[in-house]
Amino acid sequence: MSDFINGFWSNYIAVFTTAAIAGCALLLWITARKKVPARSDNTTGHVWDEDLTEMNNPLPLWWVGLFVLTIVFGIGYLFLYPGFGDYPGSLKWSTRGEYTAEVTTANKELEPLYAQFTAKAPEELAGDPAAMAVGERLFMNNCAQCHGSDARGGKGFPNLTDNDWLHGGTPDKINETITKGRIGMMPPMAAAVGSADDVKNVANYVLSLSGAPHDSVRAQLGKPKFVACAACHGADGKGNQAIGAPNLTDDIWLHGYGEQAVIAMVNNGKTNQMPAQEEKLTTAQIHVLTSYVWGLSHGRPQASAKQ
Numbered sequence: 001m002s003d004f005i006n007g008f009w010s011n012y013i014a015v016f017t018t019a020a021i022a023g024c025a026l027l028l029w030i031t032a033r034k035k036v037p038a039r040s041d042n043t044t045g046h047v048w049d050e051d052l053t054e055m056n057n058p059l060p061l062w063w064v065g066l067f068v069l070t071i072v073f074g075i076g077y078l079f080l081y082p083g084f085g086d087y088p089g090s091l092k093w094s095t096r097g098e099y100t101a102e103v104t105t106a107n108k109e110l111e112p113l114y115a116q117f118t119a120k121a122p123e124e125l126a127g128d129p130a131a132m133a134v135g136e137r138l139f140m141n142n143c144a145q146c147h148g149s150d151a152r153g154g155k156g157f158p159n160l161t162d163n164d165w166l167h168g169g170t171p172d173k174i175n176e177t178i179t180k181g182r183i184g185m186m187p188p189m190a191a192a193v194g195s196a197d198d199v200k201n202v203a204n205y206v207l208s209l210s211g212a213p214h215d216s217v218r219a220q221l222g223k224p225k226f227v228a229c230a231a232c233h234g235a236d237g238k239g240n241q242a243i244g245a246p247n248l249t250d251d252i253w254l255h256g257y258g259e260q261a262v263i264a265m266v267n268n269g270k271t272n273q274m275p276a277q278e279e280k281l282t283t284a285q286i287h288v289l290t291s292y293v294w295g296l297s298h299g300r301p302q303a304s305a306k307q
C-alpha cells in the first residue's frame with residue numbers, strides 16, 4: 001500500500017470489507033429468525049402455474065454451516081494475510097517477500113557453480129563455454145532489452161561487440177560499468193560555440209575528424225570553435241573515457257551520423273544512462289557478465305554455437 005500518499009484507499013477497502021462480511025452475517029441471522037407461518041400442509045400458500053406450491057422447509061443445516069464457515073474463514077484469512085486495507089496480516093506474508101526468499105534460495109543453490117567461475121579471471125572465463133552459456137542467458141534477461149540480443153546496441157545504446165569504448169574496455173572498467181552504472185552527460189554547447197553558423201562549422205569540423213563527408217571551408221572555420229569541446233573530447237577529438245566522452249575521430253556514432261546529428265548534439269546536449277546492476281545481480285553474476293561482454297570484442301569461442 002506504500003504506493004498511496006495517504007490512508008484513504010486503505011480505509012475505503014477496510015470499510016467495504018467489514019461491511020460485506022457484516023452484511024453476510026446479518027443476512028444469515030435475519031433469514032434464520034424470520035418465520036413464515038406455515039399452513040397445515042407445510043406450504044407457504046403461494047401457488048404458481050395453477051398447482052406449483054412452495055414448501056416451507058428450513059435451510060439445510062450443512063448449507064447454513066458452509067455459509068458460517070465462509071464468514072469465519074474470511075475473517076481468519078484477513079487476520080493472517082494482507083487484504084484488510086494496509087494491514088499486512090499477522091504472518092507478514094507478501095509477494096515481494098516470497099520473491100526475495102526464492103531469489104535468495106536460488107542464489108544459494110547456484111553458489112558452488114558460481115564459485116568455479118569467480119575463481120577465474122575474466123580473460124580466462126571468456127573461454128569457458130559453460131560460463132559463457134550462463135553469461136549469455138544473464139545478458140538476454142538483463143541487458144538485451146537495451147543493447148540488443150546480439151549486443152550490437154542501437155541509437156543511444158552502445159555496441160558492446162566492437163572495440164570502441166565510452167567508459168573503457170578492460171575487464172575492470174566493464175565490471176565497474178555494470179556494477180555502478182554510468183551516466184554520459186554532454187551539456188548543450190551552442191551558447192559556448194556561438195551563432196547557428198558557428199555550430200554548423202564546428203559540426204563540419206567534427207565530421208572532418210573521421211573523414212566523413214563534410215564542407216572543408218566550414219570545417220576550417222569551425223576548427224577554432226572546437227576548443228569548447230576539447231575539455232571533454234580532447235584537443236585531438238579522441239575522447240576521454242574517464243568521463244565517457246566518445247572518440248569523435250572514428251566512424252562509430254552513438255547518436256546518429258551526419259551534420260544534422262552533430263548539430264543536434266551541440267544544440268541539445270545529451271544525458272545517457274546505463275543503470276547500475278548491483279541491486280539486481282550478485283557480484284558473481286556481474287563477474288560472469290563482465291567476462292561475457294569482454295569476450296564479445298575479444299573473439300571468445302561463441303557459447304551459443306555450442307548449445
Ligand code: HEC
Nearest residue numbers: 142143146158165166167168177183184244272273274289
Ligand atoms: C535501460 C537500458 C540498459 C540496460 C538494461 C543495460 N544497459 Fe548497458 N548501457 C546503456 C546505456 C544507455 C549505455 C551508455 C551510457 C553512456 O552513454 O555513457 C550503456 C553502457 C554500457 C557499457 C559501457 C559501454 C562503453 O562503451 O563503455 C557496458 C559495458 C554495458 N552497458 C553493459 C551492460 C550489461 C552487461 C547490461 C546487463 C546487465 C546492461 N548494460 C544493461 C543502457 C542499458
Ligand code: HEC
Nearest residue numbers: 184185186189228229232244245252253254255256265272
Ligand atoms: C562536458 C563534457 C563535454 C563537452 C564540453 C562536449 N561534449 Fe560532446 N559528448 C560528451 C559526452 C559525455 C558524450 C556522450 C554522451 C552519451 O554518453 O551518450 C558526448 C557526445 C558527443 C557526440 C555524439 C558522438 C556519437 O558517437 O554519437 C558528439 C557529435 C559530440 N559530443 C560533439 C561535441 C561537440 C562538437 C562539442 C563542442 C561544441 C562537445 N561535444 C562538447 C561530453 C562533452
